[in-house]
Amino acid sequence: xxxxxxxxxxxxxxxxxxxxxxxxxxxxxxxxxxxxxxxxxxxxxxxxxxxxxxxxxxxxxxxxxxxxxxxxxxxxxxxxxxxxxxxxxxxxxxxxxxxxxxxxxxxxxxxxxxxxxxxxxxxxxxxxxxxxxxxxxxxxxxxxxxxxxxxxxxxxxxxxxxxxxxxxxxxxxxxxxxxxxxxxxxxxxxxxxxxxxxxxxxxxxxxxxxxxxxxxxxxxxxxxxxxxxxxxxxxxxxxxxxxxxxxxxxxxxxxxxxxxxxxxxxxxxxxxxxxxxxxxxxxxxxxxxxxxxxxxxxxxxxxxxxxxxxxxxxxxxxxxxxxxxxxxxxxxxxxxxxxxxxxxxxxxx
Numbered sequence: 500x501x502x503x504x505x506x507x508x509x510x511x512x513x514x515x516x517x518x519x520x521x522x523x524x525x526x527x528x529x530x531x532x533x534x535x536x537x538x539x540x541x542x543x544x545x546x547x548x549x550x551x552x553x554x555x556x557x558x559x560x561x562x563x564x565x566x567x568x569x570x571x572x573x574x575x576x577x578x579x580x581x582x583x584x585x586x587x588x589x590x591x592x593x594x595x596x597x598x599x600x601x602x603x604x605x606x607x608x609x610x611x612x613x614x615x616x617x618x619x620x621x622x623x624x625x626x627x628x629x630x631x632x633x634x635x636x637x638x639x640x641x642x643x644x645x646x647x648x649x650x651x652x653x654x655x656x657x658x659x660x661x662x663x664x665x666x667x668x669x670x671x672x673x674x675x676x677x678x679x680x681x682x683x684x685x686x687x688x689x690x691x692x693x694x695x696x697x698x699x700x701x702x703x704x705x706x707x708x709x710x711x712x713x714x715x716x717x718x719x720x721x722x723x724x725x726x727x728x729x730x731x732x733x734x735x736x737x738x739x740x741x742x743x744x745x746x747x748x749x750x751x752x753x754x755x756x757x758x759x760x761x762x763x764x765x766x767x768x769x770x771x772x773x774x775x776x777x778x779x780x781x782x783x784x785x786x787x788x789x790x791x792x793x794x795x796x797x798x799x800x801x802x803x804x805x806x807x808x809x810x811x812x813x814x815x816x817x818x819x820x821x822x823x824x825x826x827x828x829x830x831x832x833x834x835x836x837x838x839x840x841x842x843x844x845x846x847x848x
Contacts, residue, residue, distance in 0.1 A: 505537050506624035506834040507571060508827060509614040512542025515594040515603040517808025518818035519629030520550040525820040527582055528555050528563070532824055535831040539574050539623065540584045541610045543591045547584050553816050571622045587613035596814025604635030611646065615653035618799040625800040625834040626650075627826050632808045644676035647794050650801055656845075659796030660697050663778060663805055664829060665786035668762060669793070670778040671698045671771045682774035686717065686730060691738035691771065697795045698769045699747045704836045713758050713767040714739055714751030715777060721754045788819050791826045793833075798841045800834045802826040 513519025523540060524547070526532050540547060544567045554563040561580030568574065574583045587609050594603045608631070617623045628646050636643065643649040651659050663670040671694045674682040691714065698712045714735060718728035725732055735752040742749035751758070755772075759781040762770050772778030782790060783805070790805030804822040812818055 505535065506831050507574060507622075508536045508538055508625045508627050508830055508834070509571075509617055509623040510538055510540050510627045510827070511610040511614050511629060512540060512546065512607070513610070513629030514600075514607045514632040514635055514808045515543060515546045515591055516596055516598055516600050516635070516813060517603075517630055517632060517810060518813050519631075519808065520546050521553045521813070521816065521818045522804070522820040522823045523547070523629055524550050524553045524563075524582070525555060525818075526823045526827060529820075529824060530579070532827050533579055535828055537574055537577065538583065538827070539568075539571055540582055541614045541617075542584060542586065543606060544584050544586045545590050546594065547582060551582075571617055585613070597810040597812075599632065599635050599638065599810075601635065601638040604632060604637070604641070605639035607631035608636055608639065608641050608643075608649065611649055612653055615650060619654065623799075625802070625830040625837070627823070627830050628801065628803040629823065630804055630806060630808045632810070646792075646803060647675065650794060650797060654797050654799075656796055656798075658693060659794055660694055662698075662701070662793040662795055663782045663786075664791045664793055665782070665789050665805075665825070667765075667768055668782075668786075669698065669701060669769050670762075670782050671769070671795075672775060672778050673771065673773050675775050677775075679774060679776075683717070683730070686734050686773060688734050688738040688741070691735060691773075692741050694771045695738065695742045695747060695749050696745075698771055699742075699749075700840045701793075701795055702769050704833060704840050707768060709748065710768045712742070712747060712749045712769045712771060713753060713762065714749060714771045715755045715758050715773055716752035717773040717777075719754070721752050789821045789825055791822060791829050793829065795840065798837075798845075800830050800837045802830040 548565045563580045565582050614626045661672045661675045717730045722728045722731035731752045739749045792803040792805045794801040
């Protein structure tokens with residue numbers, strides 16, 4: 500791909516006390532990442548400079564360096580050893596790896612907000628987020644449950660979906676960061692149908708519009724005809740039937756212990772889970788080091804690593820960058836195709 504065809508991606512640094520800066524350095528040392536996009540790190544210049552020590556030996560014939568810039572337009576075509584960094588606001592003070600820091604939590608939120616602002620202005624083609632720490636973010640006064648809700652507010656959207664991806668599998672979630680009791684209360688046919696629609700939109704963007712959208716049941720044995728719960732009969736079946744009437748190849752509701760093993764073997768590519776742990780538990784058991792988090796329903800592609808700040812190994816040089824590499828690759832592939840997904844998602848209300 501020519502340099503001027505590679506999408507410019509905003510990569511947020513995440514919590515400075517976590518592994519975000521380290522895995523960014525390692526990912527941007529890889530030729531395949533540089534071939535897929537033009538990276539722009541949104542974070543702290545000093546922190547990124549200190550993490551250059553994790554640049555893999557032999558990754559580039561050029562001595563790695565951080566280049567502070569003031570705007571995305573300055574990125575150009577950076578050399579393989581250069582990491583462009585845009586720093587919103589003043590520099591962070593000393594942040595100890597692996598230790599909760601209000602300042603680092605505030606910085607992580609600031610970087611995401613800055614990336615969202617650039618995306619709204621169409622100055623970057625997508626956002627890739629390194630992990631933030633929820634407790635540090637809360638100590639700084641931000642009460643968002645996570646990245647997804649923070650970005651939804653930044654873009655002014657209310658309909659969105661947390662999607663997990665790895666090896667061609669995409670798992671959507673009807674509910675995410677709420678208790679299981681709340682998740683059951685939040686289930687409605689319209690919410691489930693909305694996720695089925697979003698899954699189909701993503702499938703079409705990837706050239707897989709004929710793939711079935713598999714809907715997971717919420718109860719054991721898909722409710723067993725109402726013996727183990729009526730959510731399938733009252734909520735999920737009407738949602739699946741409505742999707743089929745729209746021409747979407749939806750199937751289910753299928754018992755989760757049947758659906759997910761089949762999906763793990765490639766039988767389903769697009770799955771709609773009802774609550775956070777239903778989808779995350781299986782997915783992370785299979786793809787913990789390589790999973791990617793995608794937010795569907797924003798006006799710009801946003802992907803993220805599917806792991807946390809890993810304070811227990813921060814600053815040790817042992818963090819794996821594979822999930823971030825996969826997140827960058829997916830954002831680069833979907834970024835140019837995102838506009839129709841956003842238009843249709845917005846039209847759904």
